[in-house]
Amino acid sequence: MASTTGLVQRIYIDANAENACVFIGPTPANVELLFVPRRDTGPAHTSAFLTSMLDALGQALVSQHEVIVQYPENDGEIYSVELR
Amino acid sequence: MAGTEILTLQFLSYDTPANTEYKRALSKLLTIAFCSRRTVDVFHDDNDARIVGLDFTPPNISPVGPAIHNDFYCITGSNIPDTAEVVFETPALSVAITPDLRRPYWVLIEQLSATVPVGACEVFLRAPGWKSDRVPVIVRSGSPLTVRTLYSGRPKTEPYTFVFAATPAIQAPGGGLVSADPVLTNRTNFHDIVRHCLANLLTLTESLLRTENFEANIRFVTIFDTSQGATTTNALVGQVAPNLIEPLRDRLNGFVGRYAENPDIVFCITANTTNTRASAWFTTDDDSRLGVNSTYDGVTRTHRRFTDVPGSAAISTLMDTTGLTAIHEFGHAASDFNNGMVIDLYVDGTRSGFVVNKKMRAQATDSIPNNFATYGGTTFQSDQNRDGLGYPNTWTSYHPALVDTARPNLMDNYWQAVSQIQRCRLDGLTFNWFTDRLRAKILR
Numbered sequence: 001m002a003s004t005t006g007l008v009q010r011i012y013i014d015a016n017a018e019n020a021c022v023f024i025g026p027t028p029a030n031v032e033l034l035f036v037p038r039r040d041t042g043p044a045h046t047s048a049f050l051t052s053m054l055d056a057l058g059q060a061l062v063s064q065h066e067v068i069v070q071y072p073e074n075d076g077e078i079y080s081v082e083l084r
Numbered sequence: 085m086a087g088t089e090i091l092t093l094q095f096l097s098y099d100t101p102a103n104t105e106y107k108r109a110l111s112k113l114l115t116i117a118f119c120s121r122r123t124v125d126v127f128h129d130d131n132d133a134r135i136v137g138l139d140f141t142p143p144n145i146s147p148v149g150p151a152i153h154n155d156f157y158c159i160t161g162s163n164i165p166d167t168a169e170v171v172f173e174t175p176a177l178s179v180a181i182t183p184d185l186r187r188p189y190w191v192l193i194e195q196l197s198a199t200v201p202v203g204a205c206e207v208f209l210r211a212p213g214w215k216s217d218r219v220p221v222i223v224r225s226g227s228p229l230t231v232r233t234l235y236s237g238r239p240k241t242e243p244y245t246f247v248f249a250a251t252p253a254i255q256a257p258g259g260g261l262v263s264a265d266p267v268l269t270n271r272t273n274f275h276d277i278v279r280h281c282l283a284n285l286l287t288l289t290e291s292l293l294r295t296e297n298f299e300a301n302i303r304f305v306t307i308f309d310t311s312q313g314a315t316t317t318n319a320l321v322g323q324v325a326p327n328l329i330e331p332l333r334d335r336l337n338g339f340v341g342r343y344a345e346n347p348d349i350v351f352c353i354t355a356n357t358t359n360t361r362a363s364a365w366f367t368t369d370d371d372s373r374l375g376v377n378s379t380y381d382g383v384t385r386t387h388r389r390f391t392d393v394p395g396s397a398a399i400s401t402l403m404d405t406t407g408l409t410a411i412h413e414f415g416h417a418a419s420d421f422n423n424g425m426v427i428d429l430y431v432d433g434t435r436s437g438f439v440v441n442k443k444m445r446a447q448a449t450d451s452i453p454n455n456f457a458t459y460g461g462t463t464f465q466s467d468q469n470r471d472g473l474g475y476p477n478t479w480t481s482y483h484p485a486l487v488d489t490a491r492p493n494l495m496d497n498y499w500q501a502v503s504q505i506q507r508c509r510l511d512g513l514t515f516n517w518f519t520d521r522l523r524a525k526i527l528r
Contacts, residue, residue, distance in 0.1 A: 005243050005303065006236040007146055007160075013110065014127055014137030020109070025239035027160040027189055028142050030300065032239040040102045047105035051112070058113045061140055062120035064147045064221075066233045084233065084344070 003070045004032045008061035011054070022057055022078065024069060034069060034076040056081045091126060091133045113138060121204070121220035143217035145209055148233060151221050153200070155228030156275060156306065157193040158235060164188055165211035172223065174205045184279045187286060189300045190235055194279040195272065198225070228271065230309045231343045234282075237303025242390065244526040245303040245347040247340055248278045251320035251354050251398075252312035255332065259322070264314035267355035273401040274308055274353055281351060281399065284410035289507040290494055292411075295519050298526045307343055320352040321398040323359040330363045331396035340394075348391045348525060349417055351410075352398045360400040362409050364416035366425050367395035375423075376524040380459050380517075385438065386423055387524035395419070407505055408494050415495050415510070418522065426514055429470075429496035432479040441495060441514045445480045456484040457513055460520065464513035471496055484513035 009031050010023035018038055025031030036054050039047050060067045066084040071077050093114070095107055117124045117140065127137040145161040151172075159170060168191060170181045179200050183191035191209065200223050209216040237243035254265045267274055286299050293299045312318050320339060321329045331352045340347055348367065369375075369388035376387045395417030403409055419426035424440045434442050443456065452475075456466040465485040469475075471492035475482065486493055491501045491508045498508040510518070 003241045004239045006239045007148065009146060010140050010142040011113065012137075012139045013113065014139075015106065016136070023142070026146075026236040026300070026303075027162060028144055028146055029162040030189075030239065038102065038106060040100065042102075044101045044105070047102050051105050051109040054109045055112045055116075058116040058140075062116055062122050064149055066149070066236050084231075 001070055002073050003068050004034060005066065005068045006032070007064060008057050008067055011058060011061060013054070019077075020054055022069070024067065032076075034071060034078050036078050053078060053081045056083060059083075091128055091135050093135045110135060110138060113140075143219050145216040145219060147207060147219055147221055148235065149229065151196060151200070151207070151223040152228050153198045153202075153223070153225045154195045154271070156232055156234055156278075157196040158190060159207070159209060160190050160235065161209065161216060162189060164191060164209060164216075165214055168209045168211040168214070168216075170207065171210050172200045172205050172207050172221075173218075174201060174203070177201055180210070185283055185287070187299065192234060192279065192282065194275045196223075228308070230307065230311075231345070232306045232308075234304040234306060235302070238301035238526065240528070242346065242528070243303040244301065244528070245305060245345065246349045246351070247305045247307060247345055247347040247394075248274075248281065248351045248353060249307040249320060249336075249340060250274050250309070251318070251352045252309065253314040253316075253319035254329075254354055254356050254359075255316070255319040255322040257323045257325050262314055262316050262319045265319075265321070265354050265356060267353055267401060268308070268310050268312070270355060270401070271308060273355060274306075277353055277399060277401045277403075277405075278306055280405050281410040284405075284408065284506075285414060288408070288411065289488075290408075290411060290509045292510065292515060292518055292522070296523060296527075298522055301526050305345060305347070307340065307345070309343075320350075321354045321356075323356065324363070327359050327361045328363050329354055329356060329359045329361065329398040329400060331365055331398045333365045333393055333396045336394055336396055346391075347394045349414070350394045350396045351413075351417075352396060353401060354398060355401045357402065360402045362397060362399050362403060362413050364397035364413040365395065366416060366419050366421045367391055368393035369420045369423050371422065374528075376520065378460050378517075378520055380424075380438070380440075381457050387521040388420070388423060389524050389528035391525075408498050408508060412494055412498070415514075415518075418518070420521075424517065424521070426495060426518070429481075429483050429493055432476070432481050434481060440517050441511060442481050442483060445482065448478050448480050450480075452482045456482070459513055459517055462516065464511075464516075467493075467511065471500075473497065473500055484511040486511050487515060
């Protein structure tokens with residue numbers, strides 16, 4: 001398990017992409033690029049969970065709250081979000 | 085509404101559940117942007133008004149946490165001029181505040197002034213010939229945060245974290261009675277000493293934490309919790325006769341853990357009026373985790389990347405702030421019980437184990453060796469004159485050669501400097517050793 005702590009500096013979401021890109025770091029120029037995937041197949045609750053994580057990350061972005069996101073080692077797919 | 089463009093977000097009966105969820109996410113993010121007055125770029129196909137994506141346009145600065153009167157307030161960015169001021173602006177009013185600490189990537193306001201009006205406004209940085217982007221924020225009054233991140237550090241797993249914790253209680257000498265520490269009754273003094281420590285660590289002539297841009301990768305956090313009682317577990321400092329305070333290191337993980345912090349360094353802030361002289365304890369590294377090897381006098385040593393018990397210092401809000409107390413105590417705290425201790429040079433004694441910056445002769449009449457030690461393949465000479473202060477003729481200890489031979493070592497009695505105490509530096513060996521150790525930890 002890996003994690004990144006920081007401020008959500010940017011969220012980029014595009015229907016043509018498979019992921020929502022989330023940029024997290026202490027400054028706008030010092031960020032780690034991670035992502036929240038889209039699931040075109042699979043159960044509805046999985047998609048709802050991913051949406052809720054994006055929602056939380058969006059709220060953190062505008063309120064400047066620090067977050068800790070977790071993802072697998074050697075992968076950038078976020079599977080948990082903690083707001084500080 | 086002038087100059088707007090109408091776009092749509094369509095929820096269609098034939099959308100797949102995943103598509104519906106995607107559009108719901110877009111809708112929520114657009115709502116968040118609207119409510120927070122943040123600018124977004126939205127994407128749609130040519131000749132089609134249906135929104136298919138969005139991008140929160142990133143400004144070139146980033147406020148850290150909510151703006152609350154009398155609380156810390158920080159803004160991060162890049163290449164911030166050292167004359168920058170923080171400007172809060174509403175349509176009716178503009179309030180400019182001079183930061184209490186400026187770094188190229190970060191400015192800190194010790195306590196946000198109540199002259200900044202409560203409510204919605206835009207904040208930006210401004211210096212002659214330069215202005216940052218504007219960021220909409222909500223300023224509020226009320227209670228400052230209990231736990232506040234001042235700077236979030238390197239965006240990696242377990243960033244090197246430095247906590248400033250107001251100690252709720254203090255313990256009498258010898259593990260005696262525990263009583264409430266007055267620091268929790270004076271938030272202003274707590275903020276002031278935190279600001280002082282940060283300036284002492286980051287802005288003086290000693291460049292250790294500026295080397296390789298370490299400072300921009302350190303996470304700084306404050307804890308000031310007035311709800312905590314005067315209990316033994318909350319006593320983070322103890323009194324030592326006649327006037328010393330020491331951090332009670334074995335309690336630190338338990339205390340900061342309540343706030344979900346796992347720091348490498350804790351500065352315990354006290355306002356005890358009788359014991360005001362700072363002291364520190366070394367870190368205990370996590371020797372079960374990875375490290376970076378180096379050699380010291382031919383012996384392989386390891387700079388461990390992670391921490392078991394944080395290095396700690398007890399710092400008084402009443403201390404003399406004209407010296408180097410904060411960075412001196414950091415010099416102890418950031419070293420390690422087993423993997424290398426950096427100790428005081430103003431006394432003759434030493435400690436058992438691996439001491440980085442002091443060696444002993446068999447007798448005081450023995451000459452001081454020319455070479456002090458070989459570290460990482462480089463030989464460092466001894467300081468023959470002890471900072472120009474001279475070794476007392478009964479001393480057997482001796483030190484590595486200084487970087488700045490005109491002033492005492494900052495781990496020695498720097499108060500003896502003829503002038504400009506705050507220009508004192510480390511010796512070359514300790515600086516190199518610390519650079520390697522901090523690189524292993526801060527850039528882990």
